[in-house]
Amino acid sequence: MTKIIKLISTPLLSLLMLMSLTSFGNAETTVSAEVGFIFNTLLFLICGFLVMFMAAGFAMLESGMVTSKSVSVICAKNIGLYAISGIMFWLVGYNLAYGIPEGGYIGNFVPWSDASALEKGYSDGSDWFFQMVFCATTVSICSGAMAERIKLWPFFLFAAILAGVIYPIVMGWQWGGGWLAEIGFSDFAGSTLVHSTGGAAALAGIMILGPRYGRFTKAGVPTPIKPFAASSIPLVTIGVFVLWLGWFGFNGGSQLALGSFADAVSISTIFINTNLAACGGVLAAAVVTRLMFGKTDVVQMLNGAIGGLVAITAEPLAPSPLTAILIGAVGGVIVVFGTKLLFSYKLDDVVGAIPAHLLSGIWGTLAVPLTNSDATFSAQLIGVISINVFVFIVSYIVWSVLNSLVGITLSKEAQSKGTDVTETGVIAYAIRD
Secondary structure, X not given: OHHHHHHHHHHHHXXXXXXXXXXXXXXXXXXXXXXXXXXXXXXXXXXXXXXXHHHHHHHHHHHHHOOHHHHHHHHHHHHHHHHHHHHHHHHHHHHHHHOOOOOOOOOOOOOOOOOOOHHHOXXXXXXXXXXXXXXXXXXXXXXXXXXXXXXXXXXXXXXXXXXXXXXXXXXXXXXXXXXXXXXXXXXXXXXXXXXXXXHHHHHHHHHXXXXXXXXEOOOOOEOOOOOOOOXXXXXXXXXXXXXXXXXXXXXXXXXXXXXOHHHXXXXXXXXXHHHHHHHXXXXXXXXXXXXXXXXXXXXXXXXXXXXXXXXXXXXXXXXXXXXXXXXXXXXXXXXXXXXXXXXXXXXXXXXXXXXXXXXXXXXXXXXXXXXXXXXXXXXXXXXXXXXXXXXXXXXXXXXXXXXXXOOOEOOHHHHHHOHHHHHHOOOOOOOOO
């Protein structure tokens, strides 16, 4: 009898306890300051390592898009730029962005230091990590565009300047409370601040660098680089899926809080819109390439996903699901036509980073007022122009100086042998009998 009573009473007591907890939770509208601190910090850390995993996605995408004789250098560039970004953002970058006076233009050249306090609402360290991986993403965008003909160490020098100075300055104009924030510019997670910045720096670089030998005929028609270009479409596809996954951290974490019902619902909405925009970009690129070229271009579909993700990044919360699809679809179309535009100027962007990041980022930022009534087209236009012009001009100067001092372009002979041979001495793919 005792056993039967215990058997019945245990689940009943558990149920009563659960009901009491549930009723308490319904009555409590906010969590304590310490619990909020923990949830917000956890959001930064989890979303931060999702964004960090995008570094692997970029490495895979770029490795698959280049020829088989240049894969090891891509791997070296991606792990190198991530390490450089981490050190430079700690050394000067964070405080250049967040040490800026209200409405100002530039912060302080001092290293980051931890000043965590409960009233701040999150750990300083978690915020530094979350912002650092955004910085690394910006630098990663340059890597693929300039592949197969740039010298490794000049690229590392530029990566240090972009991560430590150029990106933090424009980041501070908005997210650090600088002058763009004062005029009402809105860029939720960085369509322009991150993606257009990386794209503008890459555009300046490829203009100084020139195309790969053999990329264009004398008539200016683009031709595939041999042998084996691109080296692995499956690897590119996996890379895009990794980037797609990381984007949930990119956009979701930019809500900056997870301590309330409203925040949880908002992050869920951001995830949905981010996903749907990428879907729209993929299908739009598929349809356009089929209609224009008679074949469905898988590379453009993959870049269409990125174009859609970049476009929705400026405002992933306000749009309806259908609007998110349409914003992403326009990003996918921009990728296709942006690629043709670069070809017309004989600009060699190996992975399509400039159409996907620079041009789609501009579109996504300008589209913000369509769904966010607090944003104005004039403020968005000022932000887009000022950021891209500043980044392009400064990057062009830095690339020009590096080119004059040490040279940034590999010789025709070095490109023919492959950058794996000339830059790292490690062959990624060896064909054996």
